[in-house]
Amino acid sequence: MSIELSIAEGVAWVEFNRPQALNAINVELASRLLEICQELKARADVRVIVLAGAGRAFMAGGDLAAFRDSPEPAELASAIIQPLNQALAMLAQMPQIVLGSVHGAVSGAGMSLALGCDMSLAAEDTRFCLAYSAIAASLDGGGSWYLPRQVGLQRSMRLALLNEPLTAEQALNLGLVAEIVPAEQLRQRTESLARQLAGGPAGANAAIKRLLRQSGERTLEEQLENERLAFVECAASEDFHEGITAFFARRKPVYN
Secondary structure (H helix, E strand, O other): OOEEEEEEOOEEEEEEOOHHHOOOEOHHHHHHHHHHHHHHHOOOOOOEEEEEEOOOOOEEOEOHHHHHHOOOHHHHHHHHHHHHHHHHHHHHHOOOEEEEEEOOEEEOHHHHHHHHOOEEEEEOOOEEEOOOHHHOOOOOOOHHHHHHHHHOHHHHHHHHHHOOOEEHHHHHHHOOOOEEEOHHHHHHHHHHHHHHHHOOOHHHHHHHHHHHHHHHHOOHHHHHHHHHHHHHHHHOOHHHHHHHHHHHHOOOOOOO
């Protein structure tokens, strides 16, 4: 199976499982990711989704060997990118928080996927590189949408056109990841953060994700109104009542 899915305690682990190819995306992996996203979108018991990679790398971009061997590389590109795009759009719109847990090579579409997560944790050994123009290709996987919003146009141009690699520390300084973790602690730290988020107020977390992701496409007035509507909805929830009660009781809240 090109992706392994496991679900426990409100956390879904989506682990790319083509380690012999450094988890490079092919048609099977892209289609499987879409199937998984469709399944998880409908599951109210899943509050956090973790994207991770088996073996030595998170993801080393597209499967270049498949393109080399294909008589119709343009058709192959479309067959990969269409389900991938659907999956990535779902992940951005779903109420679950999406965590990236990245290590090793994070290149091409792998870097685009990491940029699109709500938060990404990176092992100290992680190396990021867009690498598209090195094979005469343009960006995919949402990289051209996320990158300039996170680092600005000039830095985006430099990273995309010159294919300059980034260390985990450089990625953190640019705001491309949320945290750096020693490589041997990445799984443990990801699990801990995922459990923390899964135990939080699901409705409020979903509203926060939605507000932050929509903010770049809204005017201030529109965003203020969206904030009002979201807060009013939260204030009517059982979780809000529990949060207020726990605050004054000086105890940890227990959310549904």
